[in-house]
Amino acid sequence: xxxxxxxxxxxxxxxxxxxxxxxxxxxxxxxxxxxxxxxxxxxxxxxxxxxxxxxxxxxxxxxxxxxxxxxxxxxxxxxxxxxxxxxx
Numbered sequence: 473x474x475x476x477x478x479x480x481x482x483x484x485x486x487x488x489x490x491x492x493x494x495x496x497x498x499x500x501x502x503x504x505x506x507x508x509x510x511x512x513x514x515x516x517x518x519x520x521x522x523x524x525x526x527x528x529x530x531x532x533x534x535x536x537x538x539x540x541x542x543x544x545x546x547x548x549x550x551x552x553x554x555x556x557x558x559x560x
Contacts, residue, residue, distance in 0.1 A: 477503060480512025482553045489518050492531045498539035506543050513544050516551035 477493065477500075479485040493500050503511065514534050521527035534545070 478508065478511060480515045480551075481508045482512050482551065483515040483519065485511075485515060486519065488527075489515065489531050489534060492535040493538070496535050496539050499535040502538040502541065502543075506538075510543050513548075513551055514538070516553060517545040517548050520552075 477485055477490055493503050506514075518527060518530045518534060521530050530545075537546070
């Protein structure tokens with residue numbers, strides 16, 4: 473049975489990103505340590521990809537960068553689903 477992982481404040485955790493996180497102990501630990509808003513940013517960044525190839529690259533980058541200690545996606549304006557006041 474698959475373990476349930478926490479998601480973001482607006483977005484649920486997609487299965488392909490979940491599988492990548494579960495496959496990397498450091499990335500998984502980082503996922504549990506970051507805030508729900510930070511998880512939301514990673515999820516939205518992955519889901520914002522228009523092409524499957526881009527999505528796959530973003531998932532790979534997400535799990536690699538989380539394992540390296542990065543807390544949010546770099547060079548991305550942020551989740552467009554958040555209100556302008558920063559709340560979900």
